[in-house]
Amino acid sequence: MFMSFGTAPRILRIYCRATVVEWDQPEFFPLVRKIAKAKRDAFDGARSVILGDIWEVTTSCGYGVPRVKKGLYDEDASDSSPHKSIQEVLHEGPYGGETLTELAVFEERPTLDKSATTKTQSNKMNKYQVANNANSIDGLPGLRTARREAEQRLWLGDAKARLRRIAAEKEAVAKSLGHE
Structure with a gap:
């Protein structure tokens, strides 16, 4: 599963049966060359290549996935002051607070709440x-x-x-x- 933490919400799910090809198997190095488009024969420390026999790919909205606070990567973001430091941006919102965790980089997407409110009211x-x-x-x-x-x-x-x-x-x- 891949999720967008950027401004465009999206979730991509790939359904497959996976096969693990370990570094000591004969297929390993030809697969590495194929992945690297013949530019290298090995990746330092690589233990395996995972092959996926994909049978279905789906996408969904991703409105429930938080997004990265725009003020962390765009100083000109309309919702954050250019005078705020990264630390100030991190401390804002529901994932901020006094003690910062890895969640402090996120903010809620308003889309899901707005949609739920509209559906409930109607x-x-x-x-x-x-x-x-x-x-x-x-x-x-x-x-x-x-x-x-x-x-x-x-x-x-x-x-x-x-x-x-x-x-x-x-x-x-x-x-x-x-x-x-």
Whole structure:
């Protein structure tokens, strides 16, 4: 998964089956040359190359992902004074405070709150949650409140999800039954 912490919100998810090629395998150095576009044969300290057999790529809005405070990289940012030091910018907002942590570089995106407020005020939040939260992105049962509102039988959805999960673990099921 890749997320934008910049001004344009976006999440990119790459679904794949990964294969690890370690440095002592014959395929390793040809892969490094391919990655480096034949400009080098090795990367110091590289332990492996990860190959991904991608079967799906999706994007979503990213409105819930915080953004990096613009005042940290743009002195002319409209929402920060050019007279503020980096330390002053870091101490601002919900992630600032007296003791700075790695979260101090972030600020909230106002988009998600504005959207939620608009939907709530126009009585459209339940409908939105049914449409978007009854199932997760990967098809698993979602929020129980959204599933109830969608008139789903919770026990049935949970049972189906559990059976799909068990069926996906064929090797573990076979070993537990003594079939190796």
